[in-house]
Amino acid sequence: MRIDTHPTDTYGDFKIRPGLFLANGSHIVPGGVNFSVYSDGAKSVELVLYHSQEKEPFAVIPFPENYRIGSVFAMVVFDLDYENLEYGFRVDGEYDFKRGFAFDKTKTLLDPYAKVISGRDEWGVEPDWSNKFQYRSKVTLDDFDWEGDTPLKTSQKELIIYEAHVRGFTKDESSGVKFKGTYAGMVEKIPYLKELGITAIELLPIFEFDEFEGAREYNGQKLMNYWGYSTVGFFAPKAGYAASGKYSMQVDEFKNLVKEMHKAGIKVILDVVFNHTAEGNEHGPYISFKGLDNKMYYILTADGYYYNFSGCGNTLNCNNPIVRNMILSCLRYWVSTYHIDGFRFDLAAILSRDAFGAPIPNPPLLESLAFDPVLKDAVLIAEAWDAGGLYQVGSFPNYGRWAEWNGKYRDDLRKFLKGESGKAECMTYRILGSEDIYNRSWRGDTASVNFVTCHDGFTLYDLFSYNDKHNEANGWGGSDGGNDNDSWNCGWEGDFNLPDDIKYLRHKMIKNAVAILMMSLGVPMILAGDEFGNTQFGNNNPYCQDNKISWLDWNGLEKNQDLFRFFKKVIELRKSHPVLMRQSTATPYGYPMYSTHGTNAWQFDSSPESRVIGVLFAGKTADGKDDFVYLGINAHWESHGVWLPGLPQNLKWQVEVNTDLAENAVYDTPVELDSAQQFMLGARSVIICTSKGAN
Amino acid sequence: MTVTVERDDNVKIIALDGQLDVATSDKTREDVLALLESKPTVINMSKVTYVSSSGLRSLLMIAKSAKSKGVQVIYAGTCSEVLDVFEMTGFIKMLKCVPTMADALKELGE
Numbered sequence: 001m002r003i004d005t006h007p008t009d010t011y012g013d014f015k016i017r018p019g020l021f022l023a024n025g026s027h028i029v030p031g032g033v034n035f036s037v038y039s040d041g042a043k044s045v046e047l048v049l050y051h052s053q054e055k056e057p058f059a060v061i062p063f064p065e066n067y068r069i070g071s072v073f074a075m076v077v078f079d080l081d082y083e084n085l086e087y088g089f090r091v092d093g094e095y096d097f098k099r100g101f102a103f104d105k106t107k108t109l110l111d112p113y114a115k116v117i118s119g120r121d122e123w124g125v126e127p128d129w130s131n132k133f134q135y136r137s138k139v140t141l142d143d144f145d146w147e148g149d150t151p152l153k154t155s156q157k158e159l160i161i162y163e164a165h166v167r168g169f170t171k172d173e174s175s176g177v178k179f180k181g182t183y184a185g186m187v188e189k190i191p192y193l194k195e196l197g198i199t200a201i202e203l204l205p206i207f208e209f210d211e212f213e214g215a216r217e218y219n220g221q222k223l224m225n226y227w228g229y230s231t232v233g234f235f236a237p238k239a240g241y242a243a244s245g246k247y248s249m250q251v252d253e254f255k256n257l258v259k260e261m262h263k264a265g266i267k268v269i270l271d272v273v274f275n276h277t278a279e280g281n282e283h284g285p286y287i288s289f290k291g292l293d294n295k296m297y298y299i300l301t302a303d304g305y306y307y308n309f310s311g312c313g314n315t316l317n318c319n320n321p322i323v324r325n326m327i328l329s330c331l332r333y334w335v336s337t338y339h340i341d342g343f344r345f346d347l348a349a350i351l352s353r354d355a356f357g358a359p360i361p362n363p364p365l366l367e368s369l370a371f372d373p374v375l376k377d378a379v380l381i382a383e384a385w386d387a388g389g390l391y392q393v394g395s396f397p398n399y400g401r402w403a404e405w406n407g408k409y410r411d412d413l414r415k416f417l418k419g420e421s422g423k424a425e426c427m428t429y430r431i432l433g434s435e436d437i438y439n440r441s442w443r444g445d446t447a448s449v450n451f452v453t454c455h456d457g458f459t460l461y462d463l464f465s466y467n468d469k470h471n472e473a474n475g476w477g478g479s480d481g482g483n484d485n486d487s488w489n490c491g492w493e494g495d496f497n498l499p500d501d502i503k504y505l506r507h508k509m510i511k512n513a514v515a516i517l518m519m520s521l522g523v524p525m526i527l528a529g530d531e532f533g534n535t536q537f538g539n540n541n542p543y544c545q546d547n548k549i550s551w552l553d554w555n556g557l558e559k560n561q562d563l564f565r566f567f568k569k570v571i572e573l574r575k576s577h578p579v580l581m582r583q584s585t586a587t588p589y590g591y592p593m594y595s596t597h598g599t600n601a602w603q604f605d606s607s608p609e610s611r612v613i614g615v616l617f618a619g620k621t622a623d624g625k626d627d628f629v630y631l632g633i634n635a636h637w638e639s640h641g642v643w644l645p646g647l648p649q650n651l652k653w654q655v656e657v658n659t660d661l662a663e664n665a666v667y668d669t670p671v672e673l674d675s676a677q678q679f680m681l682g683a684r685s686v687i688i689c690t691s692k693g694a695n
Numbered sequence: 696m697t698v699t700v701e702r703d704d705n706v707k708i709i710a711l712d713g714q715l716d717v718a719t720s721d722k723t724r725e726d727v728l729a730l731l732e733s734k735p736t737v738i739n740m741s742k743v744t745y746v747s748s749s750g751l752r753s754l755l756m757i758a759k760s761a762k763s764k765g766v767q768v769i770y771a772g773t774c775s776e777v778l779d780v781f782e783m784t785g786f787i788k789m790l791k792c793v794p795t796m797a798d799a800l801k802e803l804g805e
Contacts, residue, residue: 081718083716083747084716141752145755184782184783249748249783249784256785260785
């Protein structure tokens with residue numbers, strides 16, 4: 001029996017004792033619950049306890065003076081029914097806006113380390129706005145029966161990332177799952193993801209956010225904060241994404257999702273938003289950080305205003321020692337407690353700014369994350385720019401460890417595919433790992449996350465169906481969303497009365513894009529639904545559309561079977577040829593491992609009007625056999641004959657896919673080529689050939 | 696929460712009645728574990744109206760303890776709301792659940 005399981009003091013009817021000063025947030029301890037919180041400028045702190053969903057607290061317990069060490073307040077309260085408990089803090093201190101002090105003891109604040117947050121338990125259920133305490137910290141059990149699971153140990157070279165929104169993935173009726181729009185619903189789709197062949201799922205933000213933030217009505221449609229790039233609490237999974245959120249079981253439900261993904265060999269990567277919080281600027285609400293330590297958590301101007309490098313009202317002061325420790329603790333928590341395999345950092349350039357907003361060459365936060373032992377195997381991906389104009393693609397402080405969303409890959413591939421001149425040479429750099437941007441000897445083989453589409457922008461189907469964005473439904477008169485889409489509608493804007501030949505061309509263009517993507521060195525990422533031609537009806541910024549614009553329409557899977565079959569095939573090709581993942585070392589017969597070609601083998605044409613690229617990959621299969629892969633691309637609107645590079649005598653080329661063949665772009669049996677044969681690459685088409693023969 | 700033995704011959708049937716939450720789950724787990732013998736056991740869940748996080752853990756611990764002792768435990772008659780919670784959280788894969796008491800007895804060869 002430990003002596004610290006006994007109360008030392010009473011406050012009213014409550015038995016209490018000094019708590020755990022090295023902990024953060026709440027923890028269940030023998031006989032009670034420990035609450036720990038720090039605040040640098042606080043004169044005093046009160047713990048405010050509520051029964052679940054009640055407006056008024058049943059207790060307000062001040063932290064006694066001897067329950068404070070430094071700026072940490074810690075207290076154990078005994079005999080609490082922790083499942084029926086919500087809590088917050090009230091902090092008294094100075095208010096002086098110009099000097100950055102924003103203490104207000106009338107506000108009840110969310111615990112910044114809350115592991116469960118209630119208040120938005122069921123997605124879209126209108127909250128009681130008269131309730132002054134909207135986002136409420138809860139206590140949770142951290143245990144879980146992982147059945148031996150850990151974060152997956154597979155190499156980052158094997159990543160094939162699938163970017164998905166938890167709700168949008170299965171919310172539509174057509175998903176056919178029982179628990180639509182939830183973590184549990186996603187579990188039901190795991191066999192589908194396995195069939196597709198992806199090896200990682202990247203979830204749009206799942207840290208608790210408020211879907212009602214900025215909610216409005218436009219044209220009779222309720223517009224919400226659907227994407228969720230606005231964090232309320234960094235340690236809590238979004239309750240509204242859990243079918244069991246109304247029972248506060250989101251922790252178990254989300255852990256089960258991770259466990260089941262891992263059983264299927266799929267890593268789980270979280271899109272995390274540390275660049276700002278949901279507290280907005282001086283007009284925004286007090287949720288947590290503002291009332292606990294405004295000056296510490298936010299980058300402020302000399303007269304107390306919030307810098308807005310995020311475009312969302314405030315900027316988290318990421319390189320402050322306290323804040324960076326919180327971020328590090330948070331990521332360690334998700335890896336160790338939820339077995340998360342990696343993170344994609346939204347507007348990550350902000351993470352390299354100092355307390356005055358200036359970029360620093362060796363940002364302590366990024367360095368800590370790169371070298372942290374718990375995060376050692378976690379994938380770290382930066383969106384290497386921010387809304388303050390800092391663009392760090394290729395120059396993000398990386399410590400040889402960080403990967404980046406390669407925005408240049410997306411832009412160059414789009415331009416090349418639609419036929420822009422002067423893009424062929426640049427495209428070969430993109431296919432071969434963008435070494436012009438990412439120095440391989442320093443950045444390794446997985447620095448470049450290659451993609452054509454992501455949540456931010458057109459879907460792949462829309463990329464080839466719309467010349468212009470169609471964002472009217474977002475209610476900003478079409479002014480929101482990017483204009484630099486490099487999209488091409490294939491000659492017909494949208495889907496109304498779509499002629500068959502245009503539809504055919506669009507499918508071809510989609511296949512061209514994903515074929516190149518899967519043959520490119522680096523880490524490929526696809527957007528959920530692209531594999532069956534999902535459309536957002538030309539909306540390239542549906543962040544607020546919680547409806548059919550954003551939700552995947554699974555009918556596409558039946559309608560566009562050729563696309564799904566093609567995606568599956570090129571993913572399978574990537575996985576079965578180690579040379580495409582830089583997992584092959586030996587190069588047989590003196591072939592360079594990677595070489596570029598034109599209409600003639602070994603003669604790459606880099607002239608401005610060149611639109612034909614051949615790429616030869618030469619390596620070994622996993623079982624040591626000689627292995628050649630040829631990617632032939634014709635981005636021209638006319639067909640071209642190409643000579644494939646010759647193979648050693650005992651091998652022959654065989655065509656695995658040819659996007660020129662309408663719906664039958666995948667051969668059931670690969671077609672063998674004669675060694676002296678010129679291959680006619682159809683207009684705007686791609687072939688992938690592999691070597692075959694006795695070895 | 697009340698724990699009662701409804702039948703005790705070659706098969707034991709233990710009935711739970713009430714809510715399984717933080718206030719009752721530890722005691723319920725202890726009570727059920729104390730009743731377990733080597734014979735196959737069915738937990739009659741039909742009068743359990745709510746299972747919280749700690750309740751789930753108690754049911755899992757009962758199943759695991761039983762398994763380690765080689766005792767077969769089947770949860771029968773769980774209401775659909777509670778069964779949904781088992782399903783959402785994945786606990787259903789770790790608990791042997793059947794729709795009715797008759798199914799449980801059939802499972803045990805009766």
